[in-house]
Amino acid sequence: MLQRHLGQGGPMVGAVALGTMNFVGAYGPADRDESLRCMAECLEMGVNHFDTSNVYGMGKAEELLASFLKTHRDRIVLASKCGITRNPDHPFDNSARHMRDALEASLTRMGVDHIDLYYLHRHEAERPIEEVMQTLLRFKDEGKIGAIGLSEIAPATLERAVAVGPVAAVQSEYSLWSRQPELGVMQACQANGAALVAFSPVGRGVFARRMPDPARFGAGDLRAGMPRFDADNWPRNLIRLQRFAQMAQDHDESPASFAIAWVLARARHIIALPGSRRIEHMRENLRGAELTLTQAQLDEIDAILPPGWAHGPRYGENMSRGPEVYC
Known part of the structure; x- marks a missing residue:
């Protein structure tokens, strides 16, 4: 697979990583054995960067990873996160004590003594990022990370953070229907030697070969609360999505492959982070790392899905509380 640096001076990883949120039912029921098979096949196809969080399934994603890491730890660049509490009255906690407790719990759940890349999942607005960086640097000095x-931050936050210590990666949602990183985060990452890890590059499944049907979203499916899937916006979005899917089909490719290829073509410091529990979906995602889109194809994609084409914001009110707004 195409390889890219995970931050300036960082390890080389596959240009497509594997997210684990889907393994614990974020988009519907998940099967443990199927998820483990997906991990194994992804690893054999060159995916060596696995991403999780302590809040995915309230720790269940990390527990699932533990059984896989027992025999594959030396081949995997492992990432996890902290900073979200799931407490509606105090949803984000970047205090040294909370982060310490979260890190130790993650290490225990995954059965490891070291996490290769450790993210602040959300920045607590009231706490200076400089203080948070000092906590993370202590973890690094101790050899635990x-x-x-950093995840879902503004460019200005990254600039303040790197004044304290190096930041290897910034996670932001980035795809053909969520292009805000182009307004500053992408450039700030490049200027400061950080990889931009683009999560949801397949647009919460909208660029999959089989597009989601919001009417069939089950209990616990995060997308049910996202405005782009509601009864007003989805029919409008579907029109352009179908045109894009037809374009990919005309080139004998899946829309997911084209969507991943588009993300990777935006800059060489970008790593795509799709999440899927099904290997057939990941094969299409990984195909995107093999494609080199022509300028004519890029122009055609821009004509079908220009910046700002999607109807509705990407998050509803509750989920909008954490990501930093900068434009």
């Missing part, structure tokens, strides 16, 4: 990552 290898590198520091």
Whole structure:
């Protein structure tokens, strides 16, 4: 697979990583054995960067990873996160004590003594990022984490953070229907030697070969609360999505492959982070790392899905509380 640096001076990893949120039912029921098979096949196909969080399934994603890491730890660049509490009255906690407790719990759940890349999952607005960086640097000095990552932050936050210590990666949602990183985060990452890890590059499944049907979203499916899937916006979005899917089909490719290829073509410091529990979906995602889109194809994609084409914001009110707004 195409390889890219995970931050300036960081390890080389596959240009497509594997997210684990889907393994614990975020988009519907998940099967443990199927998820483990997906991990194994992804690893054999060159995916060596696995991403999780302590809040995915309230720790269940990390527990699932533990059984896989027992025999494959030396081949995997492992990432996890902290900073979200799931307490509606105090949803984000970046205090040193909370982060310490979260890190120790993650290490225990995954059965490891070291996490290669450890993210602040959400920045607590009231706490200076400089203080949070000092906590993360202590973890690094202790050998419990290898590198520091930040998630859903503004470019200004990254600039303040790197004044304290190096940041290897920034996670932001980035795809053909969520392009905000182009307004600053992408450039700030490049200027400061950080990888941009683009999560949901297949647009919460909208660029899959079989598009989701919001009417069939089950209990616990995160997308049910996202405005782009509601009864007003989805029919409008579907029109352009079908045109894009037809374009991919005309080129004998899946829309997911084209969507991943588009993300990777935006800059060489971008790593795509799709999540799927099904290997057939991941094969299409990984195909995107093999494609080199022509300028004519890029122009055609831009004509079908220009910046800002999607109807509705990407998050509803509750989920909008954490990501930093900068434009």
